[in-house]
Amino acid sequence: MDQKWLHTTEAEVGSKSAGLHFYIETVEVNRLSALAFYAAGESHFKGKRFFWQNREKTFTLVGLGHAHVIENNGNENRFDEVEKAWMELTKNIVKEEKEPQPILFGGFTFDPQNDESGEWDGFPQSYFTVATYQLVIQNDKAYVSIHLVTDQLDSRDQFEQLRMERDRLIHAAQVKELKTYNKPVMVNYDERNKEQYLQSVEMVSNLIQDKKAEKVVIARSLLMDFEDEITSPQVLSHVINEQPESYLFGLERNDLLFFGASPERLVKVVNGHAYSSCVAGSVKRGKTAEADQMLGEELLNDPKNLGEHQHVVNMIVDTFAKNCIQYKVPKKPRLLKIRDIQHLFTPVEGTLLPKATILQLVKDLHPTPALGGVPRKEALTIIRNAESMNRGLYAAPLGWVDAEGNGEFAVAIRSASLKDNKAILYAGGGIVAESEAQSEYEETLVKFRPMLRALGGQLHE
Numbered sequence: 001m002d003q004k005w006l007h008t009t010e011a012e013v014g015s016k017s018a019g020l021h022f023y024i025e026t027v028e029v030n031r032l033s034a035l036a037f038y039a040a041g042e043s044h045f046k047g048k049r050f051f052w053q054n055r056e057k058t059f060t061l062v063g064l065g066h067a068h069v070i071e072n073n074g075n076e077n078r079f080d081e082v083e084k085a086w087m088e089l090t091k092n093i094v095k096e097e098k099e100p101q102p103i104l105f106g107g108f109t110f111d112p113q114n115d116e117s118g119e120w121d122g123f124p125q126s127y128f129t130v131a132t133y134q135l136v137i138q139n140d141k142a143y144v145s146i147h148l149v150t151d152q153l154d155s156r157d158q159f160e161q162l163r164m165e166r167d168r169l170i171h172a173a174q175v176k177e178l179k180t181y182n183k184p185v186m187v188n189y190d191e192r193n194k195e196q197y198l199q200s201v202e203m204v205s206n207l208i209q210d211k212k213a214e215k216v217v218i219a220r221s222l223l224m225d226f227e228d229e230i231t232s233p234q235v236l237s238h239v240i241n242e243q244p245e246s247y248l249f250g251l252e253r254n255d256l257l258f259f260g261a262s263p264e265r266l267v268k269v270v271n272g273h274a275y276s277s278c279v280a281g282s283v284k285r286g287k288t289a290e291a292d293q294m295l296g297e298e299l300l301n302d303p304k305n306l307g308e309h310q311h312v313v314n315m316i317v318d319t320f321a322k323n324c325i326q327y328k329v330p331k332k333p334r335l336l337k338i339r340d341i342q343h344l345f346t347p348v349e350g351t352l353l354p355k356a357t358i359l360q361l362v363k364d365l366h367p368t369p370a371l372g373g374v375p376r377k378e379a380l381t382i383i384r385n386a387e388s389m390n391r392g393l394y395a396a397p398l399g400w401v402d403a404e405g406n407g408e409f410a411v412a413i414r415s416a417s418l419k420d421n422k423a424i425l426y427a428g429g430g431i432v433a434e435s436e437a438q439s440e441y442e443e444t445l446v447k448f449r450p451m452l453r454a455l456g457g458q459l460h461e
C-alpha cells in the first residue's frame with residue numbers, strides 16, 4: 001500500500017484536571033474514494049460517521065469513529081460551550097505546516113426550545129465529534145489521520161491496533177472501480193399535515209399583514225417508507241452523484257442518519273477572513289434555456305422575493321458590521337442556479353476583528369431570516385406554534401472547525417433524516433405579507449426534489 005508517513009505527535013490537552021493526551025498520526029495516501037472510505041466503516045463505525053464536501057468540491061472530509069465527542073443541551077450558551085471545549089482540547093496541539101489538523105465536525109439544532117417529539121428525540125442540541133479516523137482530501141492530496149484522546153500515558157498497544165484498522169480502511173477505499181448502489185424502493189409516501197401547513201402559511205401571512213412580524217420561514221415534512229432498510233453509503237452515493245453544486249453532508253448518530261445537499265453557506269472562515277451568503281427568494285428552473293432565463297429575470301425583479309431576500313441581507317450585513325474591521329456586499333442580488341431551483345443570492349465577506357471566531361459568527365448568524373425570520377425572537381415563537389414538527393438539524397448550522405479557527409458551516413436545508421426503513425424530508429420557505437399558501441406549497445415541492453430523487457421517490461416533474 002502506498003502511503004507516506006508524515007508525523008506522529010502527542011500533546012497534553014483538556015482542562016488541567018482532565019489530564020488527557022491527544023495522539024495524532026497522519027499519513028498521505030494515494031487518491032482514494034471518500035465514499036468507499038465511509039462505506040468501509042459500515043460494520044465497525046456505523047452510527048459514528050460523517051461525510052462533508054464543500055460546494056466547490058475542493059475539500060472533502062470523512063470521519064469514522066469517535067476519538068472525542070463534544071455535546072450539550074444548552075440554549076444560548078451552547079455555542080460558547082462547544083468553542084471552549086474545543087479550544088481546551090486543541091490548545092497544546094502543535095500545528096504541522098501543510099497537513100490537515102484534527103477537525104471538529106457536527107451541528108447545532110435549529111431550536112433548542114422546540115420540544116416536539118419525533119425522530120430527533122435524544123439528539124443533543126449541540127453535537128460535535130473528532131473522528132478516530134479522519135480523511136481529508138484537498139489540493140488533490142488525501143490524508144488519513146488517526147486521533148486518540150486518552151488518559152493513558154502508555155498507549156502504544158492501542159495505537160498499534162488503530163494503525164492496523166487504518167490500513168484496512170485505506171485499502172478498502174483505494175478501489176479501482178466505484179461500487180454502484182441501487183435506488184431504494186419506496187412503498188409509501190406521505191405529505192404529512194399538508195392541510196395544516198397550508199393553514200399555517202395563511203395564518204402567518206395574516207400575522208405579518210397585521211405587523212406582528214416581517215418575515216417567518218414555515219417548513220413541513222414528508223415521510224417515505226421503503227421496502228428494505230437503507231444504508232447511509234447508499235443514499236450518500238446518490239446525493240454525491242446527483243447534486244454537484246451543493247454542500248453535501250451526512251451525519252450519523254446511533255441509528256439516525258441526517259443528510260442533504262444544501263446550496264447555502266452560513267459562514268466560512270479562512271485566516272481571519274469571513275464569507276457568508278444570503279440565499280432567499282426562489283423560482284423553479286425552466287425546461288428550456290430561454291424559459292429558465294425568463295424565470296430568472298422575473299425572480300430578479302419580483303418584489304415579493306426581493307423582500308424575502310432583503311431581510312436576510314440586512315441581518316447578515318449587520319452581523320458582519322459588528323464582527324468585522326471591514327466588509328463588502330454587492331448592491332443587488334444575482335442568481336444562484338442549482339439543479340432543481342434558482343435563488344436570489346448575495347455574497348457577503350469581511351475581515352474579522354481579532355476577537356471574532358467562526359463559532360461566535362455561527363452564534364450571531366443563526367438563524368438568519370432565510371430560515372428563521374424577522375424579528376428573530378417573534379419569528380421563532382411563531383414557528384414553534386405553527387409547525388407541527390421538530391426541525392432538529394434541518395435549517396440548522398452544520399459544518400466543521402479546526403484548531404486554528406478555520407472552518408465552514410452550511411445551513412442544513414434540502415435535507416432528510418433516515419432511520420431503518422423510513423425517511424423524513426424537510427422543506428420550507430420564507431413567508432411575507434404577499435405570500436399565497438398554494439404557491440408556497442409548490443415552492444416546498446421543488447425544494448423536496450433533491451432528497452426525494454436521491455431516495456428514489458416520485459417526482460412532480
Ligand SMILES: C=C(O[C@@H]1C=C(C(=O)O)C=C[C@H]1O)C(=O)O
Binds near residue numbers: 279395413429
Ligand atoms: C427553507 C428553505 O430554503 C430557504 C428559503 C428560501 C425561500 O423561501 O425562497 C430560499 C432558500 C433558503 O434560504 C428550504 O429549502 O427548506
Ligand SMILES: [Mg+2]
Binds near residue numbers: 280281282430443
Ligand atoms: Mg421563498
